[in-house]
Amino acid sequence: xxxxxPEYIAEIVRTQENAASDLxxxxxxxxxxxxxxxxxxxxxxEPPENHRIYISPEARNYADRFIxxxxxxxxxxxxxxxxxxxxxxxFGRQKERFARWALDEADAALRRRMQPAVRQQLAxxxxxxxxxxxxxLLYKDSDGSTKVDITPFDPLHTFYxxxxxxxxxxxxxxxxxxxxxxxxxxxxxxxxxxxxxxSELGIPVLYWYDEENSAVAAEGQWVEPPKPHGxxxxxxxxGYVGPNAFIQRKDTADVKALMSKVGESIYAPLRDAYDxxxxxxxxxxxxxxxxxxxxSVLKSKHGDKKLVDNPFASKSNLSLxxxxxxxxxxxxxxxxxxxxxVAQVLGxxxxxxxxxxxxxxxxxxxxxxxxxxxxxxxxxxxxxxxVLAMQNAYRQxxxxxCEQYQSGSFSRVLAKGREGRSYYSEEVDPTSVGLADDxxxxxxxxxxxxxxxxxxxxxxxxxxxxxxxxxRTIRDDTLxxxxxxxEDDLIKEQMAERATPMxxxxxxxxxxxxxxxxxxxxxxxxxxxxxxAGAMMPQQETGPVMNGANGGSQPRQRGMPPEVxxxxxxxxxxxxxxxxxxxxxxxxxTR
Numbered sequence: 088x089x090x091x092x093p094e095y096i097a098e099i100v101r102t103q104e105n106a107a108s109d110l111x112x113x114x115x116x117x118x119x120x121x122x123x124x125x126x127x128x129x130x131x132x133e134p135p136e137n138h139r140i141y142i143s144p145e146a147r148n149y150a151d152r153f154i155x156x157x158x159x160x161x162x163x164x165x166x167x168x169x170x171x172x173x174x175x176x177x178f179g180r181q182k183e184r185f186a187r188w189a190l191d192e193a194d195a196a197l198r199r200r201m202q203p204a205v206r207q208q209l210a211x212x213x214x215x216x217x218x219x220x221x222x223x224l225l226y227k228d229s230d231g232s233t234k235v236d237i238t239p240f241d242p243l244h245t246f247y248x249x250x251x252x253x254x255x256x257x258x259x260x261x262x263x264x265x266x267x268x269x270x271x272x273x274x275x276x277x278x279x280x281x282x283x284x285x286s287e288l289g290i291p292v293l294y295w296y297d298e299e300n301s302a303v304a305a306e307g308q309w310v311e312p313p314k315p316h317g318x319x320x321x322x323x324x325x326g327y328v329g330p331n332a333f334i335q336r337k338d339t340a341d342v343k344a345l346m347s348k349v350g351e352s353i354y355a356p357l358r359d360a361y362d363x364x365x366x367x368x369x370x371x372x373x374x375x376x377x378x379x380x381x382x383s384v385l386k387s388k389h390g391d392k393k394l395v396d397n398p399f400a401s402k403s404n405l406s407l408x409x410x411x412x413x414x415x416x417x418x419x420x421x422x423x424x425x426x427x428x429v430a431q432v433l434g435x436x437x438x439x440x441x442x443x444x445x446x447x448x449x450x451x452x453x454x455x456x457x458x459x460x461x462x463x464x465x466x467x468x469x470x471x472x473x474v475l476a477m478q479n480a481y482r483q484x485x486x487x488x489c490e491q492y493q494s495g496s497f498s499r500v501l502a503k504g505r506e507g508r509s510y511y512s513e514e515v516d517p518t519s520v521g522l523a524d525d526x527x528x529x530x531x532x533x534x535x536x537x538x539x540x541x542x543x544x545x546x547x548x549x550x551x552x553x554x555x556x557x558x559r560t561i562r563d564d565t566l567x568x569x570x571x572x573x574e575d576d577l578i579k580e581q582m583a584e585r586a587t588p589m590x591x592x593x594x595x596x597x598x599x600x601x602x603x604x605x606x607x608x609x610x611x612x613x614x615x616x617x618x619x620a621g622a623m624m625p626q627q628e629t630g631p632v633m634n635g636a637n638g639g640s641q642p643r644q645r646g647m648p649p650e651v652x653x654x655x656x657x658x659x660x661x662x663x664x665x666x667x668x669x670x671x672x673x674x675x676x677t678r
Contacts, residue, residue, distance in 0.1 A: 091313055093304035096293050100258055103246040109347035114216050114243045117352045120146050121215050125365050139376055141368040146354065146361050149440040150214055153353055156470060157210035157477060160532035164485065166524050168559075175522075182523035185492060185515045186485045188502040193237035208239040209480055213328050213473045217350035218242035219480050220257070220325040222296060223487040224316060225497055233497040237484060240323075242350075247325050256297040257323040262289030263305075272303065272310040296323050318491050324483035328352070328476040353473070356439040364432050367425060374421055382416040441469060474530050481528045493521035541566055589618050 104111070119125075125142045127134055134140060164186050166179030194204040202208070212219045221239035228234050244260040265276055268290060276290070292310070295302045298321050303311035316322055327350030335345060354361070385392055388410060407413075491497070495517050503512045545566055548556040562574055584594045592615050599607035 091295075091297075091300070091302070093293075093307050093309060096258060096295050096302075096304050097291075097307065099248075100246050100260060100293060106343060107246075107346045109343040110349070111243055113347055114218075114352075116358075117215055117217075117354050118243075120354055120358070120361065121150050123147055125362070127366060127369060128362075129366070137373070137376070139369055139372040141365060141372045143361065143364050143368060145364070145436060145440075146357070149357075150353060152441055153214050153470065153473070154207070154210045156532045157214070157473060157530070158204075158207050160474070160530045162206070162481070163529045163531060164481070164526050167527050178519045178523040181515050181519035182489060182526060184502040184504065184511065184513070185489065185500065185520055186526060187504050188500055188515070189235045189237070189485070189488050191504065192235045196234075196236070197238075205237050205239060205484075206477075209477050210473075212239065212242055213476045213480075214353050216242045217329070217352040217355075218245075218325070218327045219476060220245040220247070220259075220323065221480075221484075222257070222259075222294075222323045223484045224318065224322045225488060225491045227497065231498055233492075233500050235488065237488075240325075242325075245325065247323075250298070252320070254321040254323055254325065256295065257321060257325060258296075259294040261292050261294070263292050265290055268292060268305055268310060274308075274310045276306050276310070277308065296321055317494075317496060318487065319494075320487070320490070322487055322491075324480055324487065326476060326479050326483070329472045353440070353469070357436055360432050360436050360439065364429070364436065367429050367432070371421060371425070374419055378418055381418050384414045384416060385411070386414065387411045470532055474532060478528050478530050481530070482526070485526050485528065489520055489526075493517050589615075589622075592618065 123142050123144065123146065125140075127140060164183055166182055168176050168179060190205060194206075197204055203211075209219050219239065220242050221237065224236045226234050226236060240257075240259045245257065246260070247257045248255045263271075269275055290305055293304045295304065295313075296316065299315060300313040301311075301316040301322070302309060302313040329349075329351050331349050331351065333345055333349055388408065392411075492500075492515075497517070499514045499516065501512065502515050504510070545561045548554065548561055549558065558575065584590055592611055596608065596611040596615060599611060
């Protein structure tokens with residue numbers, strides 16, 4: 088971009104802030120609702136004296152449950168293998184491990200900066216803001232090693248422009264103090280005339296990324312001049328929640344109105360319901376508080392006497408003239424229709440969020456197991472849009488990082504992690520990442536009952552004389568295992584250990600060696616010798632066999648040679664009890 092300058096960036100950010108002002112206002116109101124910052128709009132300033140304000144925690148409980156469900160979901164990143172050969176499957180496995188390495192490294196970097204993990208931030212933004220955004224970059228450390236930077240952006244302060252092939256540019260606006268800017272970038276900002284330079288003032292810092300360069304501007308000057316970022320595309324990701332596209336209404340040509348309806352939060356169907364519930368509960372609390380001290384009336388001859396203290400709240404002796412009396416004021420009560428209204432509002436909130444059974448609450452009347460399953464299963468529909476949005480975010484992130492890594496501009500990374508029950512540690516070849524197909528990313532928010540259902544379905548698909556699905560399909564799709572091939576190898580290894588009595592005894596013998604159990608070594612050693620002797624029982628075959636270059640002959644023997652025994656058993660001459668005080672027998676059968 089030839090005319091790129093700090094002034095140009097600041098101007099287009101101001102333009103987009105104005106165009107998206109309605110959307111930004113909605114985001115702020117939803118976040119205030121999440122923080123339980125509610126104000127009764129029936130009063131211009133403060134509510135009347137002694138009027139109580141009740142803020143229902145329903146909005147925060149719903150959002151926290153929603154975010155926890157997304158944060159704890161099972162993230163499956165797989166390259167679809169199908170019927171591909173072993174070499175092609177190895178390429179896909181390398182790409183999967185690189186993606187997991189990148190996400191783990193990014194989370195570790197965020198933790199060092201005291202920030203939540205990538206998944207937690209994306210869950211919060213998609214749930215409360217209705218949008219997501221951020222940058223995904225590889226860079227070289229001072230020692231030449233490859234580092235990863237995945238930083239989610241707050242959608243409220245993220246601005247972008249789409250081009251023909253995707254994002255044309257993205258700008259993220261953050262407030263920082265003058266000291267923070269100078270410490271981070273090593274640049275002294277020029278102070279304008281009459282401008283304070285205290286650390287308490289926030290200065291807008293603009294992080295700019297386009298298709299070629301990245302830069303940082305503040306106070307109308309570069310704090311980090313434009314430089315190539317090395318990616319083939321704009322190294323940022325952005326998107327919104329829900330199926331709504333930029334739909335233009337019949338008589339609406341306002342860009343603000345067009346933007347405000349795109350990317351809804353989880354509060355979309357609940358905003359008015361929460362406000363009505365808070366108002367109704369505030370009025371109820373006010374009436375309950377007044378019932379404790381509804382007020383007193385002192386009837387006197389001239390009406391000029393006043394009560395200093397409440398005679399009904401404390402012990403007091405009063406002298407009244409003839410004809411004077413003290414009476415309690417009549418209690419105010421809410422109309423009976425208020426109960427019906429509150430019940431209707433709570434029902435609408437439950438239908439627009441999670442049912443109360445999700446939180447462990449059960450209704451006073453007994454429900455059948457089928458009814459409870461239907462109520463609890465409805466939350467899958469609630470999280471669907473956010474799940475799809477987070478899957479799209481991870482697809483963009485991994486696509487950007489794999490594209491940069493396979494270019495060959497970065498050193499190899501050592502990927503370490505866990506696949507199922509096994510651990511791996513290997514270097515990832517950039518060429519293998521480039522040869523693999525695209526990652527298929529699925530986010531599976533499952534409850535414990537969902538896990539049990541998946542395993543039951545897997546058994547059904549595998550049972551019968553002719554299985555409905557192959558084991559590989561069941562492990563990949565039904566169970567969503569991270570490494571189906573690795574799990575298959577573990578199962579075969581386990582089957583091999585139990586296939587024959589010899590294999591079982593050898594496995595037990597090796598386990599006893601590792602644990603240093605000399606007593607068990609003697610027992611298993613005897614049993615192994617018996618098996619070997621039994622296998623060698625068939626004696627020599629008739630007829631000589633030529634042996635060696637000398638042309639001699641020797642009988643041909645059948646059975647297993649002694650070399651099949653474990654190293655600890657080779658040369659073992661039989662089990663002899665260990666006398667008291669004698670030296671123990673080592674792994675070679677000697678004292």
